[in-house]
Amino acid sequence: MLETVIFSLLNGLVYGLLLFLLASGLTLIFSMMGVLNLAHAGFYMLAAYFAYTISLYMGFWFGILLAPLIVGLIGGLVERYGLRQVHQFGHVPELIFTFGVAFLLEEVVQFIWGRDQLAYNKPEILEGALFTLFGADFPIYKMFMLIVSVLIFITLFLVLKHTRIGLIIRAAVGHPQVVGMLGHNVPLIFMVTFGVGTALAGLAGAIAGPVLGTYPGMASGLGGIMFVVVIFGGLGSLGGAFIASIMIGLIQTFAIAIDGSLADVLALAGIIVTEETFMYDIWSTTMPQVAPLIPYLMMVVMLIFRPTGLMGARES
Amino acid sequence: MNKFKLMLLGASSLILSAGLPAATVQAENLTIAFIDALSGPFAATGLGSGRELKHAVEKFLNGKEVAGEKLEVEFLELDGKINPKESLVQLQNAISQGAKYIFHNSGSSVGHALVGAINKHNKRNPDNRVLYLNYGAIDPALTGSKCSFWHFMIDANVDMKVSALVDEIAKDKSVKKAFIIGQDYSFGKAFSAAAKKYLADKRPDIEIVGDQLHPIGKVKDFTPYAQKILRSKADVVMTGNWGADMINLAKSVKEIGTEANIYGIYAYGPGVSAVVGESGLGKLSIVTQGHINPPNTPEWAAYTDEFLAKHPGNDMSNERTVYGVQMLGEAFVKAGSTDPLKVAFALEDLEFTTISGDKVVMRGKDHQMQMPLQVMAHAKDGLKYDFDQSGYGVITTSSIPLENNTLETSCEMQRPS
Incomplete structure (x- = not known):
């Protein structure tokens, strides 16, 4: 039992931190511009493909360094020449625009790299196990992912709290109009935030590619989870996004580790469920099967009881 | 809806037939349709197995002599998108273009849809029947509770x-x-x-x-x-x-x-x-099923080499495609006709040695290939x-x-x- 708990904790943490890398940019963009960037997960995928191609010519390290930068640049350009043009027509066209970009990215990736999974592999130095815990190996690469994610979190936190640009970004998140009236170049701030946000998603993609697989379906479903992180954590709150990411990571990992179903709980109470029992399908569904559903349930519950999210300050 | 007229009797076969005593061999048209995913996420699989099928049809069926007539095969490639509805539209398309034999590889849901539609079609159109040669939809029900006389499974089921x-x-x-x-x-x-x-x-x-x-x-x-x-x-x-x-x-x-x-x-x-x-x-x-390494027989190795030379950068991974085509050819000869009803009876319990040397049987009871x-x-x-x-x-x-x-x-x- 203990081994399961410790191992699930570690794995949940790694997955949660990866989610945070993805969602941190999204939450900044969303709270600042009021636009849910549906293409965010697409940039995550694009970076994994870039990192793969770069790694073929220049090695793994250049791959994870350059791919996020390129993707961040593309993100900035999409904001400057796409989203900003659409902005004047209101939020719905903006949303539809990012929806279109998401589709475009997925098709472009398949067009260039094909539909099969790519052999994007870890470098030799990160291959192998760091330590063995109750007979299970903990890979060096997972520790690498953990460290990178934590470093990014600390950097983001410091930049936002203790620098001038951070101050302006925080102000723009809360009160964009006021910041504009104070003479700051709000469109530029938007563009930079969008670029940095997509670059963070890119970094997540580049380091996740070798372990979670680099294939056209790698981003599917992630968009929804990221949305949950943003809503659950609260608008404009990096801290909230952090907590929400870790929670989702842990819950999803633990849900798979536990094998129980409602029928088992009922059995404890002395009620035996058989195939003839009313709604047998619901009682017999096991935790691992429900696992993907839990984050969305969390979001619904949060919206009912605390619409501002865990640490959010405003509602819209 | 790519429509490929296959290469007809090339120079080599002309020379061959010139040496034969029977000089007047008539040609008979035969249309074969391949319905599979040619676009979408599974296109790589569909296009790959289509290439292998087309190669086998060209090699073993085109120009084959059946009851004194040389087959002239037209090969249709139709995009069913691993979607039952789309596949049924393409089935109608194939039938209206005169296809008598339908080959299909991926998706048991498509398999069930095709069986249902072909059962109905053959009942209503006894003069214009079609046969379904399935080499990849391997739900056991297709040769079990839902088995059909017009369906043959050329792969081992789940x-x-x-x-x-x-x-x-x-x-x-x-x-x-x-x-x-x-x-x-x-x-x-x-x-x-x-x-x-x-x-x-x-x-x-x-x-x-x-x-x-x-x-x-x-x-x-x-x-x-x-x-x-x-x-x-x-x-x-x-x-x-x-x-x-x-x-x-x-x-x-x-x-x-x-x-x-x-x-x-x-x-x-x-x-x-x-x-x-x-x-x-x-x-x-x-x-x-099948053999890849080692190829088991020189014939199979030669066939694979020929395919790879013609399609550089591709792989040969569905040997059963060849079984299906060769078996159909044998059934044509045995039935002395390309009429689907006669051919279906000829296929039942047909024993056959594959190109890689395995003995296989098309079991008559349920049309499940035993291999x-x-x-x-x-x-x-x-x-x-x-x-x-x-x-x-x-x-x-x-x-x-x-x-x-x-x-x-x-x-x-x-x-x-």
């Missing part, structure tokens, strides 16, 4: 493959615990049910320590599942997973450091072997044919004879009078 898989596992007396994992949909469930059934039959002493379904194509990280496998102390992992779900499962199982070996049925081929790479060596076995199956290991060394020029491929380690794969059927065939 039950046959899982039964063979269990045979292979049963050989190893040190195996005490098995873990079953699969994708949460009809196929994953069918695989799991079959695995449990045959384990109970053949090795009741093996304890099933896990029976897990996971959402199909949605799992990003298989580590929690791998940890469960490790914790269960399983000696073998049995899975029907394919595509990314197979690759990522194999990677996670390797990474967590279990001793368990993985037994799959789809864990090889273009786009898979290369990515599984290092992590599958010595850990991954596959049960499937030996091969156990292959994911490997790097000793390969004549790798996949995707990656150096990785599969190598045959043992064979499971036809007799062991002969299963009972629940089929009650309705034959036309």
Whole structure:
């Protein structure tokens, strides 16, 4: 039992931190511009493909360094020449625009790299196990992912709290109009935030590619989870996004580790469920099967009881 | 709707026929349609098997002499998008273009739709019947409770493959615990049910320590599942997973450091072997039909070489395509006609030696091809044919004879009078 708990904790943490890398940019963009960037997960995928191609010519390290930068640049350009043009027509066209970009990215990736999974592999130095815990190996690469994610979190936190640009970004998140009236170049701030946000998603993609697989379906479903992180954590709150990411990571990992179903709980109470029992399908569904559903349930519950999210300050 | 007129009698066949005494050989037109995914996420598979099928049709059917007439084959490639509705539209399209034989590879849902539609069509249009040659939709129901006289399955069905898989596992007396994992949909469930059934039959002493379904194509990280496998102390992992779900499962199982070996049925081929790479060596076995390494006969090697020379950069991975086409050719000759009704009767209980030297039978009772199956290991060394020029491929380690794969059927065939 203990081994399961410790191992699930570690794995949940790694997955949660990866989610945070993805969602941190999204939450900044969303709270600042009021636009849910549906293409965010697409940039995550694009970076994994870039990192793969770069790694073929220049090695793994250049791959994870350059791919996020390129993707961040593309993100900035999409904001400057796409989203900003659409902005004047209101939020719905903006949303539809990012929806279109998401589709475009997925098709472009398949067009260039094909539909099969790519052999994007870890470098030799990160291959192998760091330590063995109750007979299970903990890979060096997972520790690498953990460290990178934590470093990014600390950097983001410091930049936002203790620098001038951070101050302006925080102000723009809360009160964009006021910041504009104070003479700051709000469109530029938007563009930079969008670029940095997509670059963070890119970094997540580049380091996740070798372990979670680099294939056209790698981003599917992630968009929804990221949305949950943003809503659950609260608008404009990096801290909230952090907590929400870790929670989702842990819950999803633990849900798979536990094998129980409602029928088992009922059995404890002395009620035996058989195939003839009313709604047998619901009682017999096991935790691992429900696992993907839990984050969305969390979001619904949060919206009912605390619409501002865990640490959010405003509602819209 | 690519329409390819096949190359007709080339110069070589002209020279050949000139040497024959019968000088006046008439030509007969025969239309064959291939319905599969030619666009969308599974296009790579569909286009690949289409290429192999077209090559086999050109080689074995085009120009074949049936009842004194030379066949002139027209080959239609139609995009069914692994979607039952789209596939039925394409079936109508094929029939209206005069197709008598429908080949199809991927998707049991499409298979069921085609069987239903063809049953109806043949009942209403006795003068214009079509035959369905299925070489990849392997739901056992298609040759069981839903069997049809107009359908022939040219591949081992799920039950046959899982039964063979269990045979292979049963050989190893040190195996005490098995873990079953699969994708949460009809196929994953069918695989799991079959695995449990045959384990109970053949090795009741093996304890099933896990029976897990996971959402199909949605799992990003298989580590929690791998940890469960490790914790269960399983000696073998049995899975029907394919595509990314197979690759990522194999990677996670390797990474967590279990001793368990993985037994799959789809864990090889273009786009898979290369990515599984290092992590599958010595850990991954596959049960499937046909021969890849070694090719088993010089004829099969020569055929593969010819195909690869004509389609550089592609791989040959569906030997059963050739069985289907060659068998159809034999049935034409036996029936002395290309009329689907006569050919269907001729195909029943037709015995046949494949290009790679295996004896196979098209069982008349349920139209399920009976064939030996091969156990292959994911490997790097000793390969004549790798996949995707990656150096990785599969190598045959043992064979499971036809007799062991002969299963009972629940089929009650309705034959036309």
